[in-house]
Amino acid sequence: MKKPVRTFLKISFILVITFLMLNCSDESHDSSVARAELDFQSAQLETVPLEKSFDFFNELNNEQINKKAVDANIDLKIDLSSLEQVAITDTDAKLNIATATTGLEGVETEILQIKINGEVQTVLFHLIRENRKASVTARAPDDNTEFTGRIYSTNLKGEVLSGFKFEKGIVTNVNIPSAYIKDPVPLKEVVVKNTYIEPVTNDAYTRMNYQFVRTQNNGSAMGIAYAAYYSRLNIKNFDDGINDSQLAPCLQKILDDLKKTGASPGNMITNFTNDPWNSTRFNWTVKTGKLEYGVSGNTSTLYKISTRVTTIFDSEQFPNATELSWAKTILHESVHAYLVTYYNIDKPNWESSYPEMLKDYEVTKSFNIAHHEEIATNLVKQVGAVLEVYGISKGYKLDKQFYQDMAWGGLEQTDVFKKLPVADRKRISNILQIELRGEDDLGNVKPQKGKKTGC
Template structure:
């Protein structure tokens, strides 16, 4: 499988640290105050709950539409694209969503995180060096994400009104110069992005040396006015491109409408199969295809990925036994699809590139060959339980929020153990936790707990 390498980092589960504007504008304070849960003693970075960011951005969209907030750059945030991305070296995540503006030829994202107890929100703008009148696209979303090796143009960060915080000139994926906005931002009002994107408007500042280490430092540290950096934007651009290619390759033609609808909703979020694969593996390759269909499986197995079904043309096949689980909710089937997407990837990887698989997953491979009676599927479950339950729960929560569910994190964390209750990691959990988790999974799947008592479900009936 082809691996993408950038000039600054080898793509993996590594995300470049992002710094934000030190001071928020007065206009933003009224909305910022609506986000609670600040804890100034928690350290430098703290994750903003996903629902809080969703509500924040929804309120911002509404305020602009009703004229209760200045039009600024015509910002409109795509709520369905909201996702969380790890911040390297910390336990925190940054919340990220796509955005549109009235600026032509500009691709925009909004980023939010808490720093030292203060909510920080910035816009991230990529401006490729192309003729924007010749197919460059309109404001926000008009530019296709590209490999960072090929990107030539400028990257800017601004506040929500488009006032510039920092900027860099990029030539074929390499930071060439930084823009010095210090004199321009000393005036009142500060310089706006729609003025800055005129070529040659600001004074460039050359990196002190040309060696790789210095260039990395120059790219990923704060600029003179505490603006944010650009690494995450490149990763996000590649991730979106590859994830979409993976999602587009899925053959769902033999699924019933109920599962097609759930898959379609997943694809609109960072819980899509493509995003699950890139998050779990760190291998950004679209050399993967997946066939999904309905049919019978083994008893007590809602879905099963079949290694023997693989062909180069159709990829790996997963069968979903919808007929046996008429009470299953949309949340149950969404979790199952997300889970099986990882199985499908791992099995495909082993079939297509066994040496690479053994190198990337040595613990899983050794567990498999030491107990071949359990099969590769069981070894994969152990790897998922070891490495991915928390991340899976976070991704599953994104789907739940997108569907309007207001559920606590414990529910999503419990559901993330679906399919993993036979693993060593699960068996090490306290008995009370195992019982709660098992019941949570069973109720969403069957409408009953493990004692066969009918229980209320959190999700809606999938209609399968």
């Protein structure tokens, strides 16, 4: 009698243990693995031999070549005697820099040259100091405070590639003209503190060390270029890495078109975070699927090793939606994907970055509300601006207000939206509905601004 009971107990015990073990499996996020995939890529910078830069700059100085290659308005003149090679952080490659003057008053110019991905790139950096006398164009800084003013990078024709506003050495604003966001521009954005070291005295010895001092300043310019290049590369890598293999072709087309412009999801996230360096280092999976009635997009809140962050779009439910409507939704969801990832891989910094979202969650116990209130508060203008870039690229000639109204998509249930004047809310809701369904709020068929996706 004892034996079968014992056997039964053994079997039961094994079953219970098995059951418990099955319930202990954990497929959720793993911070260490998530972090590992954020590792930097190796540098692809190479030094241009000094003689080659000298020859190139010399040719630029040649009036005949200048007329061909350089906009006459810039009146670029390179000081060949100032040509030097400076070290760059985190790479063996060196940057060639020379002082230059232009016809622009109050502008300090440097010409930089380096080989990036096997191609020689040349860019001009223009420093415009705040409160500086227009007549002062000498290279040496005129005070020992950290740089306050603006820095623009341009090509040799003087076309602006990027602009940065500095306050006491800290970048406070980044502006990259949309025309140059299409492809990785050779030299790009910012992160850098000015490291100018003021000469203690003006004696001969100090003056001899001027080169050193200059190098410190040039290091800043170079750092800007270096950081800018890699941050743009990060955005491109993110955009290229979006897994859209299960996305309906009609939405794939919109995503592809977004990627060709400064309205790509990577740029959207960067606009939101103002951190082109870190914020796009994650993987995003987008696919098509069936969602609840009235729901166009659905983003997971768990970061999984297998699928990362996944967003599902229900294109089947909205057959009349235009490409502008879907572009808006894709951009909106990219921000959710970023917020989910950031929280899962770096909780402490996320909490300090988004305290309001934490508060909202504690009150409402809802991710949906917390995320959307944050986006409604801080992102509507940017979504509108980015959507406009996309619209222009598709040949639409629509006013800014339309794009700004579209940017409220998915945010109509937020407190921020509900505080808008009634007339604004009504206009926005109608525009969103028309682009989504081809009907206004009252169900009247209305002409759409965008083209139907054919989904």
